[in-house]
Amino acid sequence: MTGAALIDLDCERAWLRDLGRAFGGALLFGLPLLMTMEMWEAGAAMGPGRQLAFLALSVPLLWGLSYYAGFSNGGGVVSDGLDVAVALAVGFITAAMLLVLFGVIQWGDPAGEVAGRLMLQAAPAAMGALLARRQLAGGDDKDDGDEDKASYPGELFLMAAGALFLALNMAPTEEMELIAYKASPLQILGLMTLSVTLMHLIVYAAGFAGQEEHGRPVAAFFHFTLPGYAIALLVGLFVMWTFGRVADQGLAELVSVVLVLGFPAAIGAAAARLLV
Amino acid sequence: MADSSKSSTPGHPVLQWIMAGLGLVLTLAAAGVIVHAAIQPPSPPDLTAEVTAVRPASSGFVAEIEVRNLGRDTAAAVQVEGRSGGQTASTTIDYVPGKGRTAVALAFPGAPAPVEARVTGWSEP
Structure with missing residues (x-):
């Protein structure tokens, strides 16, 4: 009786398909970062403190995503924990395979550097693995995810996840600083206005705002858009700090860069509802 | 179970x-x-350059040099200079990670001759 319950071939086969989707999601979300030179360099140059901070933030984030969009059915702490661990395995395997194929990780590289590079790439790939079920699943899975019953803190969490995802894709490149230097203060203010406006439009259209806010755009603005934009900016600041760009510049430059990075972060935050 | x-x-x-x-x-x-x-104590970059091979090339010759970082901290923009007779050649390496190694090549004119290589400077990443 127990033996039959332990290994159920149909169940294993169905889960293998989920695992395949997870790898697909990890590739889809991880590839832009895996093929970015600055990410390889950051893995070596970040230093252990920032790497550990990044990992320490990634695990609860993945846990939250698994709660809202996990790729295995069923709920509960065990399920969510399993999903996070599986997503990390998928992330590490995807990152290791591709970075070895790209020749970025070579035999004889110092262990600390390899671990740093893999971890930096595994976390976003694991995000992709967790989102895979929602993104790549066919129409047969209607019951997935708990995001419809997300509480207000849950909605803010989803915004942070979306902001982190898009900010992480942009932040490693030098273009963020270049844009901040090229744009005048007036243009930065314009970008800020555009960020908030677009965010509000997406938030309102994508249904972040619940039933009670429907038809009340001003309430939704203060309830979702403004906190969301603040979250996007904080996420942008954290990502810049992770890549070691905060310490060596003046306050005005730092704010400009964070506002530039805040644009994709705000779009990511607003669109999180569409992704998760 | x-x-x-x-x-x-x-x-x-x-x-x-x-x-x-x-x-x-x-x-x-x-x-x-x-x-x-x-938890390791800080260990600043400590770079050495060693000529591993000298081979003829279509114009002049090429010295292959292995740059090793014996420290644990990463060095960026590592400058390597080689001298052979009166000629000098130099190149810059983006990163040499702590305890890591990178191979570079320096090109010289003329017939193959002994090359002395050294690291002349680097910056913090």
């Missing part, structure tokens, strides 16, 4: 437990390596 799973959670496939275990091991291993690196 089946008794331990709650009635609300459906049974988890064995494969899922295996992958989850793998994920836990990989994550803890990566974190362990990084923590190990974090």
